[in-house]
Amino acid sequence: MEYLIIIISAIFVNNILLAQFLGCCPFLGVSNKLSTAVGMSGAVCFVITLSTLVTYLLQYYVLVPLHIEFMQTITFILVIAALVQMVEIILKKISPSLYQALGIFLPLITTNCAVLGIALIVVTKEFTFGGEPHMLNLAESVVYAFASSLGFGLAMILFAGLREQIALNKVPKPFRGIPIALVTASILAMAFMGFSGMV
C-alpha cells in the first residue's frame, strides 16, 4: 500500500517537472520532437534510478558513519558524473542498440538537476504515510526515484506531443519559441493540479 502511495504521489501529485520544477532544462530544451523526448525520458529514468540507489548507500554507509554529511553535494555530483560515464561505456559494449537510442542524451544528464534533486530529496526530506513522518528506506527510495522518473517521462512525452501540434500553428512573433512553450507548460501544470489532494 505504501509503495502504491509513493508511486501515485511521485507520478501525478508531486510531478517532478510540473510541481517541483526539477529538470526544466531538458523539459524546455529537447521537447521539440516526440522521439527525442522518449529517448531523453528513457535515459533519465535509467540514470535517476541507478544514481539514487548508489547515493543512498553512500549517504548511510559512508557519509553518516564518518560524520561528513556536509560533503553531500560534492560527493553526490561526482558520483552521478562518474556513473553517467560508466553507464555510457557499459551500454556501448553490451547493448549498442540501446546506446544508439539513449547515447546522445547521456552526457546531458549529468547537469540535469532532476538527478541530483531526487538523490538529495530521498536522503533529506521526510515523507508522511498515515500521519507518521519517516525517512525513506532503501527499497522505498528506489521506488520513489523510479516513479519520479516515470512522472518525468509522462510530462515530457505529453509536452512534446503538444509542442509538435503547436509548431504547425501560426504563433504571434514575440511568443515564438520558448514563451509559447511556457504557456503550454502552464496549462499542462494546471491539468496536473487536478491530482493534488489525491494522496
Next chain:
Amino acid sequence: MGKFKLITKGLVKENPTFVLLLGMCPTLATTTSAMNGMGMGLATMFVLVLSNMVISATAPYIPDKVRIPSYIVIIAAFVTILQFIMQAYTPAMYETLGLFIPLIVVNCIVLGRAEAFANKNSVIDSACDGIGIGLGFTMSLTILGLVREILGSGSAFGFKFIEGDGIIAFVLAPGAFLALAYLIVIFRKITKIE
C-alpha cells in the same frame, strides 16, 4: 571590452533568464515571492563570482580532458561554503530555498560561464562577468518573484496591500510558467532582442 560593459551586459543584452533562457529550474521554483527570488539570485551570484575567479586562475593548469569535472568540483566546493554561510546567517532563507541551494551546482548558468568566459579571460574580467550575469539573474528573479507575489498574494516584498488571497495559481506551478512566458514576451517587445 571595458569592465563596466562586462558588468552591464548581463542586465539586458545577455540576460540569463529572459534572453539566454538558462537556469530555468531555480527561476521557476523559487520565485514564489520577490524576497525568495532575490535570495536565490544573490546566492547564485555568490557562487558564480567566486567560481569564475578560481576557474579563471586555475584554467592554465587543468588538462583539457578533465576540465568539466574539475569545474564541477570547484563549483560544488563553493556551493558547500554557501550552504554553511546561509545556515549560519540566514537560516530562514536557507529553509525556504531548501533543495535549490545544493542544486546551484547543476545550474547551467554557472557551468556555462565557466566554459564560455572564465577559462579564457583574466581573473578580474571573470569576476566582473560573474557580477554582471549574477546581477542580471538576480534582477530577473526579483521581477518574476514580484509579479507572482503581487498577483498571487497581493503583497510586495512581504508588505500586504491588497486584502484577501489573490490569484493563488500564481504562487503555484502553473503561474510560474505563465508569468515567465509573459515576462519574456514583454522583455522581447521592449528590447527588440530575439
